[in-house]
Amino acid sequence: xxxxxxxxxxxxxxxxxxxxxxxxxxxxxxxxxxxxxxxxxxxxxxxxxxxxxxxxxxxxxxxxxxxxxxxxxxxxxxxxxxxxxxxxxxxxxxxxxxxxxxxxxxxxxxxxxxxxxxxxxxxxxxxxxxxxxxxxxxxxxxxxxxxxxxxxxxxxxxxxxxxxxxxxxxxxxxxxxxxxxxxxxxxxxxxxxxxxxxxxxxxxxxxxxxxxxxxxxxxxxxxxxxxxxxxxxxxxxxxxxxxxxxxxxxxxxxxxxxxxxxxxxxxxxxxxxxxxxxxxxxxxxxxxxxxxxxxxxxxxxxxxxxxxxxxxxxxxxxxxxxxxxxxxxxxxxxxxxxxxxxxxxxxxxxxxxxxxxxxxxxxxxxxxxxxxxxxxxxx
Amino acid sequence: xxxxxxxxxxxxxxxxxxxxxxxxxxxxxxxxxxxxxxxxxxxxxxxxxxxxxxxxxxxxxxxxxxxxxxxxxxxxxxxxxxxxxxxxxxxxxxxxxxxxxxxxxxxxxxxxxxxxxxxxxxxxxxxxxxxxxxxxxxxxxxxxxxxxxxxxxxxxxxxxxxxxxxxxxxxxxxxxxxxxxxxxxxxxxxxxxxxxxxxxxxxxxxxxxxxxxxxxxxxxxxxxxxxxxxxxxxxxxxxxxxxxxxxxxxxxxxxxxxxxxxxxxxxxxxxxxxxxxxxxxxxxxxxxxxxxxxxxxxxxxxxxxxxxxxxxxxxxxxxxx
Numbered sequence: 001x002x003x004x005x006x007x008x009x010x011x012x013x014x015x016x017x018x019x020x021x022x023x024x025x026x027x028x029x030x031x032x033x034x035x036x037x038x039x040x041x042x043x044x045x046x047x048x049x050x051x052x053x054x055x056x057x058x059x060x061x062x063x064x065x066x067x068x069x070x071x072x073x074x075x076x077x078x079x080x081x082x083x084x085x086x087x088x089x090x091x092x093x094x095x096x097x098x099x100x101x102x103x104x105x106x107x108x109x110x111x112x113x114x115x116x117x118x119x120x121x122x123x124x125x126x127x128x129x130x131x132x133x134x135x136x137x138x139x140x141x142x143x144x145x146x147x148x149x150x151x152x153x154x155x156x157x158x159x160x161x162x163x164x165x166x167x168x169x170x171x172x173x174x175x176x177x178x179x180x181x182x183x184x185x186x187x188x189x190x191x192x193x194x195x196x197x198x199x200x201x202x203x204x205x206x207x208x209x210x211x212x213x214x215x216x217x218x219x220x221x222x223x224x225x226x227x228x229x230x231x232x233x234x235x236x237x238x239x240x241x242x243x244x245x246x247x248x249x250x251x252x253x254x255x256x257x258x259x260x261x262x263x264x265x266x267x268x269x270x271x272x273x274x275x276x277x278x279x280x281x282x283x284x285x286x287x288x289x290x291x292x293x294x295x296x297x298x299x300x301x302x303x304x305x306x307x308x309x310x311x312x313x314x315x316x317x318x319x320x321x322x323x324x325x326x327x328x329x330x331x332x333x334x335x336x337x338x339x340x341x342x343x344x345x346x347x348x349x350x351x352x353x354x355x356x357x358x359x360x361x362x363x364x365x366x367x368x369x370x371x372x373x374x375x376x377x378x379x
Numbered sequence: 380x381x382x383x384x385x386x387x388x389x390x391x392x393x394x395x396x397x398x399x400x401x402x403x404x405x406x407x408x409x410x411x412x413x414x415x416x417x418x419x420x421x422x423x424x425x426x427x428x429x430x431x432x433x434x435x436x437x438x439x440x441x442x443x444x445x446x447x448x449x450x451x452x453x454x455x456x457x458x459x460x461x462x463x464x465x466x467x468x469x470x471x472x473x474x475x476x477x478x479x480x481x482x483x484x485x486x487x488x489x490x491x492x493x494x495x496x497x498x499x500x501x502x503x504x505x506x507x508x509x510x511x512x513x514x515x516x517x518x519x520x521x522x523x524x525x526x527x528x529x530x531x532x533x534x535x536x537x538x539x540x541x542x543x544x545x546x547x548x549x550x551x552x553x554x555x556x557x558x559x560x561x562x563x564x565x566x567x568x569x570x571x572x573x574x575x576x577x578x579x580x581x582x583x584x585x586x587x588x589x590x591x592x593x594x595x596x597x598x599x600x601x602x603x604x605x606x607x608x609x610x611x612x613x614x615x616x617x618x619x620x621x622x623x624x625x626x627x628x629x630x631x632x633x634x635x636x637x638x639x640x641x642x643x644x645x646x647x648x649x650x651x652x653x654x655x656x657x658x659x660x661x662x663x664x665x666x667x668x669x670x671x672x673x674x675x676x677x678x679x680x681x682x683x684x685x686x687x688x689x690x691x692x693x694x695x696x697x698x699x700x
Contacts, residue, residue, distance in 0.1 A: 036659065073652070079516070079613050080412060083606060084649075087405040087533070105610040108518050112607050116531075127515055172515035172610070175508055 026062075026069035027328050029054070029319065030089035032100035032110065033124075033312075037077035038200075041226065041255075042102040045309035046124050047072055049293075050099060052300045053316040063323050075101055079109035086110040090117040096323075096330050099315040100124050102308075104172050111138055120334040122318060124311035127176055131357040137330075139337055139357045141314040141347055143272065143364045148249045149180040151270040151365040152221060153188035155378065161218035161244075165194035167208055167232065169224035173250055174200075177223030193217055198228060205232045209239055217243060225250040230259035237263040244268065249365065253306040257373050268378060270365040272307035272347050275375045285344040289317075293346055310346030317345060387552060390635070394541050398534055407533040409649060411605060414540040415598045417641035418547050420625040421634060422591035427623075428632035429555060430587050431567035432482060436493035437622045439500035440592040442614030443470050444599020449517045449609050450510055459523050463600040467593055474592030478585035497619050504611035516610030523604045536605045543601060544638075547594055551634050554590075563587060564632075628669055630676025639677045 031050050034043035054070040062068060071093050075082040082101050089095045090113065097120045101107050104127030111130070114121040114137050123130050126142040156164065166181050168174040174197065185192050194215040196208040209232070212220060220243055222232050229251045236245055245267050247256070252271035257264045273280060277290035293313050297305030305313075318340060319333070326336025340359070343350040348364025367378040401407050419441055426432050447466030451457040457465070481492045505514050512518070523530045523539065530539045554560050565573040566580045574580050603609050621644065629640020647665065651658040673680025 077612065079606070079608065079610050081648075084405065084409050084412065087408040088649075091405040091408075105514075105516050105612060108516055109606060109608045109610070111518075129515065129518070170505055170514065172513070175513045176515055 024066050026067040027323060028069050028071060028093055028095045029316075030086075030093060030095035030098040031070055031072040031312075032075050032082055032085055032089070032098060032102075032106065033072065034077040034102040034106065035072075035074040037075075039077040039103045042124070042308045043074070043077075045306055046100065046102055046312035047074075048301055049297065049305065049309035049312040050316055052296055053313055053320075055300075056296060057316075057320060063320055066328070068320075071095060075106050077103055077106065079105050082106040082109050083113060086113040090114070090119055095119065096328055097122070097319055097333050099312060099319065104130065104176070107138075107140075111135060114138065119330045120322075120337060122315040122337070124308075124315055127172065128180075134355060134357050137334060139318075139352060139359070141311045141318070141345070141350070141359075143249070143347055143360055144358055145176050145180045145248075146184070147360060147362045148270040148365055149177070149184050150188075150362045151367055152246050152268075153184060153190055154362075155268075155367055156190060156219055157188050162189060163191050163193050163216075163218045165196070165212040165215055165217040165220045165243075166192055167196050167198065167205070167212065167220060167222045169200055169228050170197045171200050171225075173225055173248075174223050177248055177250075181221060181223065198224070198232075200224075200228065202228065203231060204235065206235050206239065209235050209241065213239060213241055213243075219244045219246060221246045221248075223248045223250065226253075226255055227259050230256055230264075233260040233263040233267060249307070252368070253308075254304060257370055264370045264373070266370065268367060268369045271368050271375070272310060272364065273366050274305065274307045274310050274346050276366065276368055276377055279375075279377055285342075285349055286346070289313075289344050289346060307346065314343075314345035314347050314350065318343060318350065383552060383556070386635075387549060390548075391545050394545060395538075398537055405533075407537050409645060411533065411537050411540050413638075413642050413645045414537070414544040415602050415605075416622070416625060416645055417638040418544050418598045419595055419622045420629060420637035420641045421547060421551055422594035423622055424626045424629075424631065424634070424637040425551060425554070425563075425587055426591045427626055428630075428636075429560060429563040429567060430584055432584055432588065433486075433490050433623075434493040434588070434591070435490050435616070435619050435623065436495075436497035436500070437591070437595055438614045438616070438618040439497040440470055440474065440595035441599040441602070441618070442500055442504060442611070443473070444596030445603040445609050445614065446504055446511055446517070446599075447596070448600035449520045449603045452521055453517060453519055454510065459521060459600075459604055463597065466600055467596045470596035471589050471593040475585060475589045478588040479581075482581070482584045482588060494616065494619075497616055501611055501615050504614060511611070514611060516608055518608045520603050520607045520609070522607065523601075530604070540601055540605065543597065547597075548634060548638070555634065559583070567632075624666065628666065628676060630678035630680075633676065633678045636676050636678035643677065 033047045034040060035047050051070060054068050058067045073085040075085060089098055099122045101110060102124055104125045107123040107125050107130050115135060118137060121138050123140040124142055126145055128144050128146060130138060130140050168178040194212050194217060198205050198208060222229050229247050247267055247269040249270050252269055252275055273286055274290055277294055280287050294305050297309060318337060322333045322336035326332035338352050338354060341351045348360040350359040352359045368375040369378050398407050419437060423434060423437050426434055444466055448462045451462040452459050484492050504511050530536050562578045562583055565578055570580050625640035625644050626637055628643060630636025647662060651661050654661050
């Protein structure tokens with residue numbers, strides 16, 4: 001019996017050795033996502049998507065004949081942990097590039113680590129501070145809040161609405177949005193006549209809305225992620241507010257319509273094009289990528305791919321292109337990433353340059369409206 | 380007393396030699412945070428394990444230290460060392476003033492009051508956007524430096540943090556073995572009895588509360604210079620509870636227990652990554668098992684476990700600790 005076991009082990013070891021010798025070692029890519037914790041609504045689709053893309057690439061023969069290996073860690077949305085894990089990816093796993101993290105806080109925390117280790121990072125979070133000022137090794141795929149704000153203001157200007165009330169959540173997403181809403185208002189000739197905030201866990205925003213109602217704005221802009229904006233939509237309906245309500249791209253998923261129910265009707269928001277992929281004209285450059293992403297995600301996870309997953313899709317595909325063109329060294333990948341032009345992904349059409357590591361224009365956003373529990377394009 | 384000194388020297392040697400076999404790997408980075416968490420747990424242990432006063436607001440003092448140093452160095456151009464001292468003293472004064480009303484409370488009420496302090500501090504970090512950068516955090520904090528030596532690598536930061544930690548451990552060891560420490564334990568057992576014996580219980584409770592806040596603030600300053608980025612999420616209620624868990628798992632009323640608890644709770648999630656998505660369940664199960672079977676914490680539980688595995692000469696009664 002003993003002999004049999006040892007023979008089995010020996011042959012197994014031999015087998016492992018021989019296969020390892022045959023195939024070139026896989027290219028290691030690190031991923032940091034907030035799969036658990038308060039930002040899990042971002043981290044989970046991102047992790048799923050990244051894994052899906054890697055599986056698909058490997059199934060199709062890898063990149064230049066070499067397989068990719070994705071090493072994913074969960075930051076839990078905790079900056080301290082994100083730093084430890086970034087160190088682990090760089091020092092122990094020796095990855096050639098990192099995608100993620102999911103939140104701006106985690107990203108800002110790991111930037112010193114990747115800058116020092118000289119490993120390219122493609123963040124999936126939106127904060128403008130990530131790529132402004134430009135950092136040599138840091139790129140991002142999520143659209144800047146600046147662009148979303150510009151998209152809303154542009155529409156308001158077109159409709160000649162100038163007095164707005166803003167209602168933002170007091171977390172990093174909301175405070176970044178608030179900053180941008182205030183900063184860009186003058187440029188579009190818009191006047192903010194009421195500026196209120198609410199807590200991420202608040203369950204009733206009637207007081208803020210009552211105050212806004214008495215200020216009589218032309219439109220209300222609310223900046224937050226689920227479930228706050230759904231509560232605001234319901235409260236607004238209960239109060240019988242007849243003022244147009246704009247939300248941020250933070251709620252651009254079916255989940256918001258589910259949560260807000262009938263109250264979602266007529267609400268407008270800037271969104272990545274993934275929500276309305278099938279409504280886009282054929283001439284749209286992104287249409288091919290969008291439909292491929294949605295189909296793959298449906299096949300793998302039996303769920304609808306959202307634009308958060310899209311950030312990870314873009315990051316992986318940008319990385320794939322960079323490895324194809326720049327080789328498998330961190331420096332080669334970084335240089336190839338910076339030279340990426342006109343890559344039509346999920347979040348938009350990316351063109352990086354030495355001065356721009358965010359790579360998108362305001363065309364990345366399209367304005368959608370909720371009608372009959374579905375999205376339609378606002379013309 | 381003598382054996383205590385030997386124990387400390389052995390411990391210090393282990394700490395100083397530990398990074399050598401790791402050769403700058405990422406574990407060195409994790410061990411920096413073990414040092415920081417260890418001192419936080421130690422501060423709380425002095426309060427909870429020795430004096431018997433609970434605090435659910437330790438993250439507030441830690442955060443005040445971190446934000447104090449972060450804001451003073453980035454916005455007002457302070458020297459980091461000066462900022463650290465100024466902030467630690469301010470936090471200590473604040474804790475001293477806060478201690479008098481708060482520590483009159485007992486049990487659940489004390490827990491509630493300290494929890495409140497923690498929540499208020501967190502709201503303050505979030506809402507003072509102009510100063511702290513609000514929820515998206517404060518970046519660009521400089522590393523600490525002595526002359527031309529900048530603490531910018533994991534190894535340097537490891538020795539920096541652990542030098543502070545060893546100092547605090549030595550201080551705590553001396554403290555708990557002094558008249559002051561004995562008085563604290565007397566307060567723990569019975570405050571009335573302690574007062575009858577002539578111990579100024581009220582003042583002593585405030586003093587130890589102040590000391591623990593002071594230690595937390597120093598660690599906060601170190602944390603912000605090691606990380607060079609801070610955001611309010613790191614100083615929430617959850618973190619206060621984590622520190623409390625470290626103290627309880629490590630061993631109430633034991634200086635080394637605090638460090639052991641911090642070591643376990645910081646390293647355990649790293650080791651459990653092998654379980655992938657189930658790591659949180661395993662983590663929870665381990666904590667529950669440990670609290671049930673090691674009520675005295677790891678410092679008592681581990682020796683007991685040894686005796687259980689290798690039956691002692693005396694008999695089997697020792698194994699049920």
